[in-house]
Amino acid sequence: MQKQNGSDPAKIRIGIIGIGSMGKGLVYQAHITPGVRCVAVCDTDVKRCTAVLTWLHIPHSIATSRAVMEDVTRRGEVAVCEDGLWVAECADVDVVIEASSAILPAAEFALATLNSGKHLVLMNSEIDLLFGPLLADIARKNGVVCTSCDGDQYGVLKHQIDDLALWGLDLVMAGNIKGFLDRSANPTSIVPEADIRNLDYRMCTSYTDGTKLNIEMAIIANACGLITTTPGMHGPRAAHVQDVFNCFDFDALWKDRRPFVDYILGAEPGGGVFVIGHCDNPYQREMLAYYKMGPGPFYLFYRPYHLCHIEAMGTVLQAARRQTPFLVPDYGFQTQVYAYAKRDLKAGEVLDGIGGYCCYGLIENFKENHASPGLPIGLADNVALRRDVPEQGRISLDDVSYDPARLDFALFDRAFGLPANAAV
Structure with a gap:
């Protein structure tokens, strides 16, 4: 060493x-x-x-x-x-x-x-998603860098998205590979699995109920201008990432040329991420076929691993030596992750946040929430319900009593008010 x-x-x-x-x-x-x-x-x-x-x-x-x-x-x-x-x-x-x-x-x-x-x-992906635009703005005003970190799935996806841009391919989809999913998981049911993996019970719950996945994909969406085509994404089951073309109708999902985020469930390689690129140039398609990438026009590129802390120091060096961020929410709140009920919830119950007993989070397009704003999952902690919410029901801001001056709500409101969100 x-x-x-x-x-x-x-x-x-x-x-x-x-x-x-x-x-x-x-x-x-x-x-x-x-x-x-x-x-x-x-x-x-x-x-x-x-x-x-x-x-x-x-x-x-x-x-x-x-x-x-x-x-x-x-x-x-x-x-x-x-x-x-x-x-x-x-x-x-x-x-x-x-x-x-x-x-x-x-x-x-x-x-x-x-x-x-x-x-x-x-x-900390939770505050990254909730307050990222605001923190990036404060950093710029102070002449320093605030950045998401390489090593997690969204960091690895950023490299792949940059590669597609460099190669002249259009980005169609940024994808995650999820090993397992149980929306009803809680800190009690997860104990055996968490103990095997030596993980905190709430953290392991957030992995298992899908909240962490949705947060990760929202971060890359906000950084690169992506959307979700449905709340929570589709997440079809697949045996291998190469089966992705049997899982998604890219002609239909990409018909308006808006790149999107999604995931596949239970596929190999576990721990990997992938992107789908598009190329309609005859010469490039001929060469990509020669390079064993298939006939096109949609192409799969995947990396079979993400290494978390092992890759993190590159971001530290980039921030300190080059004064540049690795990944920031350049597109503001393109997406956000909102709270949904894990079980039938009663008026008066106090929500217990990410990885708890009450709710899980699903990614949604931010602009589609203006008429009936959802409760961001990161704010769904220590706030009381004003009315009953059924299992799998979406929890709106109007469904909870909250103090708008509480630091997390106040910071989220400031982030929402930034110019980057004006067109969202």
Whole structure:
């Protein structure tokens, strides 16, 4: 294993917020990546931080104050704390990676990071989707970068979409490969599977009920100007990604030339992503056939893996060295993920957010929600229902009592008001 010189001032200094399964991988990757150095880690459970640092034999100390934190970082150790604001505002941090799955606290950490003149890399897809346009706007005004992170499905898809543009093919579809789906999953039913995978129960629930998938596809849609052709996407079952042409009628779905997001269920290669490109040039089609890509005019390009934390440091380096984001919601809120009831919900019940017992999220086109605005799944936490909602029913903003001044609602409203959303 390559080890870092902890005191090398030329290295990009990283602070990581959230040391769950993803955060642990980020600490490891920062430790072995040339040109970067992790100087601060944060989690509400500091034992997670000290465990990974001890495992990697990295000198560290627990910071009991902001002043102590800066003393620790300046003597070449990693500072450990439980308050993300300390990391966001630490003078010895160049780039903050937000890797928690929180929303309200993470929003505060993100704002503090950008307002402190630091670059922000989001491995928190929840706040990325909810507040991404606003955070990108604040970053620009502060002369720093806020960006989604490479390594997750939407990051890998961005590379593939860029390739199609470079090659002169039209983008038809950006696709995900989902292993399994149970809309009714909850933190109790998921325990056996989560324990096998060593995952947090709520996080594993959000994977299983499809919310995370929908969030990921909404992020790439908002970055690249894609839509969904139906709420929640189609998600047909397939044995292999190469069966995709038997699953979708691309002539019909792409008749207006609007690229869209979707997924296939249960297909190999598990963990992969794919794009469908279109080419009607006779010469190129002849050559693509020669290159074993089929007769066209629709073509499948897939990557059989995404590597999460392993690929993340490229985004850090791009933000810090080149001052450019890897992935941002350039198209504003093209899509959003809205809350649907997992079971019959009664008036007065308090919703419990992503990965809970009450609701799952489905992607929808944002402009189609103006007449009856849905409740974004990221805001469906600690708000009470005003009326009954049946199982699989869509939960609207009017269905819940909420405080518009609450930070998450207020930030979402600010994001909605940005010029990027004017044409949506």
